Amino acid sequence: MLVKADIGDNNNKFYRISLHDDFSCQVVNGRIGGNGQNQPLKRFSSEHEASRFMDSKIREKLKGGYQTFQGIAQTKSKAGMSRLALEMAASEQIRTQHKDVVSDLIKRLVNANVHSILKNTDLAYDEDTGLFQTPLGIVTLESIKDARDLLNKLSVHIEAKDFDSDEVKALLASYLMLIPQKVGRKLSVAGVLPDGEAIQKQNGILDDLEASIGQVEELRKKKAQGGDDAEAKIEVEKIFNCEINVVEDKAVIRKITDFFESTRQKMHASYGLAIKRVYEVNIDAMTKAFEEEGRPLGNIKFLWHGTRPGNVLSILKSGFVIPPASSPWVCGRLFGNGVYYSDQSTKSLNYATGWWAGAREKEVFMFLADVAMGKEHIPRGPNEKLPAPGTDSTYAIGGKSGVLNNEYIVYKTSAGCIKYLVEFE
Known part of the structure; x- marks a missing residue:
């Protein structure tokens, strides 16, 4: 090819x-x-x-x-695990007292992930293999890594308003070989990547791809290791070690609703959304790390974390991940490479709706977490070298630290512990 x-x-x-x-x-x-x-x-x-x-x-x-x-040619090989297999694994492995409701939640999360990817690209999804394919072949994790490297280089040109140099054209051409785009009959750099928001949209597509393919690949490896006893192997070596239950306590729901409504702002596109359902979440590894390393820091806040629906299942599996500082998908992290939270609900909700990436999600979720801020540093603006020496976190104050909304940043994943998943409508 x-x-x-x-x-x-x-x-x-x-x-x-x-x-x-x-x-x-x-x-x-x-x-x-x-x-x-x-x-x-x-x-x-x-x-x-x-x-x-x-x-x-x-x-x-x-x-x-x-x-x-350089990718893998189109194939019908049963190398992966189907979307149905992923749903079944999650449904069987996630502990719950509300089986039907949580099974429906998982199905919607998997479907939302696939839909989010397909509506933004020319990729095709193979139900048999559970893999995404470009018009030329399978999208692999290695392809996504290469695409991130190219996008990082492209972002420098886009920020400088360079749409016409030979270098930026060559970079975009290479990127389109890995992640085909619906660009019409006329190709131009400005048409595909007109600004920083377009770069963020591409980052979102790559995030969704990586989350979905990573889950399928992990299941595939466990099945391969299991041989004839593959199903039992998956049961023993769970990839989902967490518990999700529907919150029925009206006092808890009222507390979360009040917290949401008290800080939502009309300036945010997500202002009109309302809470539909609240799930209590316990991710085993995250809870253990927080109790051992996070809670002793003290200064614990109850904060929102917004994420697109394609990432929710991955977070339930592995918790939050801080990419390396050199990774291209950390674009826009103004206060260093960490996990970002906020006490202002609709600010975080904008991320969950896909608004910041130029999209609009049908399924909308946010996490609520206990966050151990420890010793905070309040920056004057986003250009400081962070985290500041001798501190555990950064508290960027809206209207004071060069941002419109409050942002809380911790630099170790163990400093946060998800308590609830909140669904909106």
């Missing part, structure tokens, strides 16, 4: 040539995102002649600017 993307020449196409058993060669080519055109068969009297023809065409295309596709 060969590919060619050239922003200047409006090229975004593929070329595939295959050799059949009857010594005929079939060429399929076209624009990425489409099925391509089947060219007339070329027939030869021997495999040697057919191979020579195929090699000559490949050399011709490579000289013309095509490159070999």
